[in-house]
Amino acid sequence: MFSDYSMSELTAIFAMQGFAGLILFSVFVLMALGLAIIFGQMGVINMAHGEFMILGAYVTYLLSNFFEAYLPALFSIYFFIAMALAFVVSGALGMFVEWAMIRHLYKRPLDTLLATWGLSLILQQVYRSVFGAREVGVTIPDWMIGSLPLTDMIEIPINGIFVMVLAVGISVAVYVMMYRSRWGQQVRAINNNRVMADAVGINTAWTDRMTFAIGCGVAGVAGSAFTMIGSTGPTAGQLYIVDTFLVVVFGGAGSLLGTIASAFSISQAQSILEFFLSGSMAKVLTLLTVVGILMLRPQGLFAMKLRK
Amino acid sequence: MLDYNNPNFVLMVEGLTVSFDGFKAVNDLSFYVEPNECRVIIGPNGAGKTTVLDLICGRTKATAGAVAFKGHDLLKMREDQIVHAGVGRKFQTPSVYEDLSVFANLELSYPKGHGVFGALFFRRDQAVRERIEEIAEMIFLKDHLAQKAAFLSHGQKQWLEIGMLLIQDPELLMLDEPVAGMSVAERKKTAELLNRIIADRSVIVIEHDMGFVEDIATRVTVLHQGKVLSEGSMDRVQNDPKVIEVYLGH
């Protein structure tokens, strides 16, 4: 298929295609980080993860309207405020959900799956009642739209760069939080041995709540960022759920690095396949490969081998 | 080369090694168990005692070494095949089926109907019932057959688990801390039970309670950092300066 093109054209395309893969990678990382915290560290299956993301998107939508109407001068930077607010709002909802629901279910992971699925239905209906069934259009500041021409032929989407920077930033933040802070130590201690953690004076209830809230908050930020590249509607969250879970599981639950590595491999596979095959078949092949590998290596790519 | 059919030993472990991410929990371990022997494995925490049992019964896969049991290469077999070959294993924390009655617990361990369809069409006939009652008598639970296992005391659960192994009549029985959490009276009864059991088979026991070890042990193996530190009769081991150092030293 490439015989008709000049060398420079091909270079340009491959560069951009590589970039497309990186954007997809960043999207996967953003989707999966919140879940990796919640599922990996707490063992909770949050099927409402997508709805937490959409909550962040709606926050962004409301804020964009607010700034357009009352603070047009600051419109160009509203997006940062929106992301911060999305974190707070989704996190607060997460905190409430943990308190009302999740904390009663820590010993029944499959039941958290059903309960959070119920939660996702409720949230969808709430969004529909509040914001209407239609998708809402989120206005993005002008500077975030468009592309940077690197050469004559290579153009890099600005929102792609933004998503990538954000993915790196949040990954680093989460890494620091989980592996370099006292709080992260506590979370991991609880994950390893809840009773012991309790006994040595870690406030497990509070730590659980914060972990869940932060996971949801990160989802909210992801949702906020995705208003640049995707749709915001009551049921849009469901589009993400299968991909997100596969990324986390494929990476090996409990391993942040694994999640990132798995996001990288899945995104590259999908992006390359999409380039050479039709979109649907690329998707099917990617999913099949992931499921196939998971069957061969159920603990995921990066799970540690532990004494049982 | 290990002679898998050596009739002098029931179990032969040679050069057994397992490493978890580089950490060698069991390191080039060898020991031999004779018929009708009661071997007690002792050692400080983290010595690799439970891991050894895990390796023998197939719960953990070995990195290197050989385990021979009556001509079988246990390292190549699945857990259930190892059980069928005649190795029984009791876990450290009593694991019985709490939702089922004592009777059903024993029945599930009865060595018949182990295939899918065998289980589906398994009939609870006279022979089954008699055998279960016989075992129940032995493990002091004859009056508790109808009870849900969840309601048994900790010690009774330990006995039940031993009973679940006995009903299979294994040639090698491996017990991980069988008297942990038992009262003094219960310990005595358990020692009695074990002595009766040993008559027909070999037993490997992990235990910390030295009094209890003295009551039952034919020979003792001391593990330290995944290796054999000392082996022999109770007396000999107790007087081995290396053992004394590990237990009392530093």
Add this chain to the structure above:
Amino acid sequence: MINPFTHKYMNGREALGFAILAAIIFVLFPLVLEPFRLNLFGKYLTYAFVAVGLVLCWGVGGILSLGQGVFFGLGGYCMAMFLKLEASSPENTAIQSTPGIPDFMDWNQLTALPWWWEPFNSFAFTIFAVVAVPVVFAFVIGVAMFRRRVGGVYFAIITQAIAAILTILIIGQQGFTGGVNGITDLRTLHGWDIRTDEAKTTLYFVNGVLLFAVLFAAQFVRKSKLGRLLIAMRDQEDRVRFSGYDVANFKIFVFCLGAAFAAIGGAMFTLQVGFMSPSFVGIVPSIEMVIFAAVGGRLSILGAVYGTLLVNWAKTTFSESFPELWLLGLGALFIAVVMAFPNGLAGVWAEQVAPRLRKLWPGNAAAPENTPAE
């Protein structure tokens, strides 16, 4: 407490439970419901097949599959293929560029029937395939997963991904599968018009009989040693393994059995509703089917049927009068059944209703099914 020394397939109370359900399905519904509603209940009951399978897999065996829609769908598609071929006789399809093949194939420029459609000209083969195709599929998944000891949450997520893959495939291969519209406009079964009220009533009864066959089979499994083993495996998998059982085989078996049940339900669905589409294969219907079992009481075979009927009836009723409330209600139901009533209707019955009934009417109380522990 059940006498541990007897081992009966069904005790008196369970027999009464079966009898009451039979009376409801075979007498009460046909008497009080007009044909339209009866057909609707027939459709609900096809989901009960799935729910009963889930009771065995999930409630008893602890294996939560979020891909039961796959098996329901495969069974349904097998039946739909046969019916579609019958509806696509050369006379019926004379206006097509290639008469004699299903209309959607013609629209997609297929000029001959794909080879794997050919066997579905035979009704005997179709009946065989309805069960065999999903079971083989389940077997492959089961062997791959359970042999490698994938369980719990991972199994749930992977089955969910499989449901997603199959949906994309069916929709994408529309020339062979009818795509997103599904296989529609099914008319006759061996010349017998399945669209008439009489036919639908007949199918309702066939469906009922099959459901009872499945219920009896489930009861047999539940009461067999295999049933107790499943419970044992759910709680102490290692102990079972070290009692000399090959745990994977039992899981594969019960997963295949659940698939077979779901497939029969799917085939009956196709017959009663008159079409099959990918919207029953995906994630959402698969999870909804789990809630049917959960509402009934995840350990209760009969509860699964009541749960299915109740949820679907509520769905129809609510969505007729308060469509916007339905999702809220369904969501709340998921949460309530997990948090407040983990044993579902059967639990409520056994803990709340039955004791009171017994007080009112000593010695003669009927329970649809008792709580499990044996």
Add this chain to the structure above:
Amino acid sequence: MSENEKPKNYAGMSRRAVLAGGAALSASLFTPKFLRAQDFPTAEINTTGLAVTDDTVTIGILHSVTGTMAISETGSVQAEKLAIEQINAQGGILGRKIEYIQEDGASDWPTFAEKAKKLLVNDKVASVMGCWTSASRKAVLPVFEQYNGFLYYPTFYEGLEESPNVIYTGQEATQQIIAGLDWVNQTKGAKSFYLLGSDYIWPRTSNKIARKHIENFMDGCKVVGEEYYPLGHTQFNSVINKIRLKKPDVIYAIVVGGSNVAFYKQLKAAGIDMTKESPILLTISVTEDEIRGIGGENIEGAYACMKYFQSLDNPNNEAFVSAFKEMWGDDMVIGDVTQAAYLGPWLWKAAVEKAGSFDVDKVRAASPEIELTSAPEGYVKVHENHHLWSKTRVGRAQADGQYEVVYETADLVEPDPFPEGYQ
């Protein structure tokens, strides 16, 4: 649904205003015949036991108000209710007020079939306005044929169907595709086309027709790529790169739902500025409704091929748009399908009055050749194949979310659901 579903001013003061608006509209546009109920004895005009009384007639509205399709179907429900309101304000049909029973298909095809059956069997409705997706229509079709119901289906769709029990008020595929392709070829000189769609029957069938037309009927034109993405797909950067590589003159996009939003946002972000028309983006799946989710600034400059745009400049449409906004709120937008849905009750009214009966067989017999001079899209006529003759128009998307009409066919385009040479 709530907010969007409820007429904005229903409860408030201006219900009368709506009716007055409707009446005014009808007075000016819909030649009113004042028919009195007593001139049409119920027994004569309803011989098949439909839900017709001496002063009312009941019809069904069957759309999804919950689930994923609610997004799309809301507008249709609103338009149908508006039409019913206006017809009633004008005196109803054969002197009878229209009452409606609304059922929710819940984006679930068996539910559609189930509810269709309920409407026909239990409620005996005289006709049904409903369905949106092809899948839902395919699901209800056997029910309508079995119980001899009568459905007005509003969506532009893939064709390949001609049921005696359905009037298709939207375009079949050729009506929407061919004129648009010819236009872009003739006025823009486009020669190469990249076909893209969501992966299901409508985009695939439509692209098939487009490909046949491009390859067989347009001199020197070719298709340089064709592909499909699963419904709900949100990542289009790879395909955008492929498009760059192929350098087509036209991207022919039939992406739907949430994918739509992602596609246009990513296209714009990738530096493909549609206002520069290199390449030209031509779509048949984005109405004004969809633009609300996409954002006008993200799709500005794209061309859409429809039969109706809200911005159409004619008195019928002005009246329609203002009545619609009055009933449902000023922020409403009206897309192609919404307008087609609005035609349903009016076409049925005309057919019933021509037949002088509510009986489905008579209405069916009367339907071909029914004309509506008052349609917002202009003059339409029912073809004997139950589709509508209508014009094809091309609009250019503006930043404000509206289309500027840049082209319309001179004559009505004949519906051709089974196009020869395109299969």
